[in-house]
Amino acid sequence: MTPDAPLAVKLPTLRVGALRLESPFVQAALSGYSDRPMRVLARRHGAAYTVHEVLIDRFVREVRSASARARHFVVGDEEHPVGAQLMGSEPAEFPAAAERLVEAGYDAIDINFGCPVRSAMGGCRGGYHLGQPDVALDIVRTVRRTVPEHLPVTVKMRRGIDDTEASRTSFFRILDGAFDAGVAAVTVHGRTVEQKYVGPSSWPFLRDVKAHAGDRTILGSGDLFSAEDAIRMLAETGVDGVTLARGAIGNPWIFRSCLELAAGRVPTPPSISEQREVLEAHRDLLLEIHGERGWLTPLRRHAVKYARHHPDGNAVRDAFGRAHAPEAFAAVLEQFYGSEYGVG
Numbered sequence: 001m002t003p004d005a006p007l008a009v010k011l012p013t014l015r016v017g018a019l020r021l022e023s024p025f026v027q028a029a030l031s032g033y034s035d036r037p038m039r040v041l042a043r044r045h046g047a048a049y050t051v052h053e054v055l056i057d058r059f060v061r062e063v064r065s066a067s068a069r070a071r072h073f074v075v076g077d078e079e080h081p082v083g084a085q086l087m088g089s090e091p092a093e094f095p096a097a098a099e100r101l102v103e104a105g106y107d108a109i110d111i112n113f114g115c116p117v118r119s120a121m122g123g124c125r126g127g128y129h130l131g132q133p134d135v136a137l138d139i140v141r142t143v144r145r146t147v148p149e150h151l152p153v154t155v156k157m158r159r160g161i162d163d164t165e166a167s168r169t170s171f172f173r174i175l176d177g178a179f180d181a182g183v184a185a186v187t188v189h190g191r192t193v194e195q196k197y198v199g200p201s202s203w204p205f206l207r208d209v210k211a212h213a214g215d216r217t218i219l220g221s222g223d224l225f226s227a228e229d230a231i232r233m234l235a236e237t238g239v240d241g242v243t244l245a246r247g248a249i250g251n252p253w254i255f256r257s258c259l260e261l262a263a264g265r266v267p268t269p270p271s272i273s274e275q276r277e278v279l280e281a282h283r284d285l286l287l288e289i290h291g292e293r294g295w296l297t298p299l300r301r302h303a304v305k306y307a308r309h310h311p312d313g314n315a316v317r318d319a320f321g322r323a324h325a326p327e328a329f330a331a332v333l334e335q336f337y338g339s340e341y342g343v344g
């Protein structure tokens with residue numbers, strides 16, 4: 001062991017119902033990002049489990065054509081285990097959507113009680129349910145009854161609507177009620193709905209939740225921007241798993257880094273040729289789903305984040321930002337990920 005080598009850590013075993021995952025490192029649900037390509041790349045780089053971006057129940061029920069379904073919720077062979085996440089307002093509207101996602105081949109159904117955006121709150125969905133535990137638990141029971149027993153149902157929650165004691169009480173009512181209803185795991189984001197993304201995620205709250213939950217499975221979320229953060233959250237809070245969110249955008253290598261760090265090795269940053277390989281793989285995966293005319297817009301959203309790993313990150317980010325045609329995108333790859341940087 002070199003003097004700089006980190007100490008190896010013993011990782012918890014993460015179980016989500018019947019799913020026994022290879023490590024505690026999970027790709028979080030991320031609207032606008034955690035589509036099939038992002039999930040596949042996360043899995044290839046070591047994520048033990050990934051979750052599809054949130055889907056609104058009505059949308060899932062009403063998508064008619066097979067091609068639209070293939071674009072929005074088809075599971076690839078190399079993805080398993082992968083969860084789908086549902087959000088809605090009325091308990092009675094969940095079953096048909098949950099059934100459709102089960103048919104599509106997801107390995108777990110997650111229920112979103114966390115989304116803080118205005119459209120979700122205004123539509124009485126997502127984080128809104130944290131203020132009405134009875135309805136929230138009705139949704140959980142309805143989904144649990146619908147989904148075949150062998151598939152886990154899970155819940156994603158923020159720590160409350162706000163910082164009041166009443167919010168905390170509602171949180172624990174939903175948490176306990178959900179486990180009583182047969183939920184296999186709960187992911188907790190340590191921010192309130194009111195906070196949106198301002199200010200820190202409360203890791204002490206996560207520690208309290210895990211202490212309360214005992215051997216029931218809790219995953220933690222919030223402020224995981226590096227492998228060090230992920231290992232530290234496991235150690236400081238005792239959660240069974242950690243879900244990497246913003247820290248994994250344009251950064252599937254974060255999962256490899258988590259595994260390396262846990263094994264007592266210094267994480268390897270991605271070489272320029274690895275960055276290029278992943279950008280090209282991401283493009284090819286998007287191309288399969290969206291065709292020649294549809295891959296560039298979603299890829300640019302990720303590419304500006306991939307640029308962070310490049311020694312000329314700002315210039316690369318700006319160049320991707322200006323690449324409005326496939327040829328321009330290819331030219332950025334040639335200019336910044338080609339022979340000038342020792343790749344060819």
Ligand SMILES: Cc1cc2nc3c(=O)[nH]c(=O)nc-3n(C[C@H](O)[C@H](O)[C@H](O)COP(=O)(O)O)c2cc1C
Nearest residue numbers: 028029030031053054156189221222223224245246
């Ligand atoms: C752009 C964006 C989209 C998100 N979409 C979802 C989602 O679809 N479902 C969900 O449960 N959480 C979603 N989240 C919340 C994240 O999964 C995570 O809980 C949150 O970002 C805190 O983790 P972080 O501080 O490490 O990013 C989203 C967050 C962001 C920034």
